[in-house]
Amino acid sequence: MHKRNLTFGISLVVAITVLACAAELVDDMAANQDGATMAPMFEVDPFWPKPLPNHWIQGATIGV
Numbered sequence: 336m337h338k339r340n341l342t343f344g345i346s347l348v349v350a351i352t353v354l355a356c357a358a359e360l361v362d363d364m365a366a367n368q369d370g371a372t373m374a375p376m377f378e379v380d381p382f383w384p385k386p387l388p389n390h391w392i393q394g395a396t397i398g399v
Contacts, residue, residue: 384393 387393
């Protein structure tokens with residue numbers, strides 16, 4: 336019983352230590368990427384598409 340509790344305690348301490356080190360590495364990696372290029376921001380053009388001549392229709396443009 337005592338040996339099992341000791342093994343559980345040591346395993347718990349090791350797991351917490353590994354998680355703390357991993358969190359430190361993730362924070363360092365995030366700090367290094369602060370100057371990374373961001374994805375472009377797009378703005379909706381409410382006047383698109385322009386009216387088509389001769390009563391043409393454009394149809395669905397959701398995938399454009």
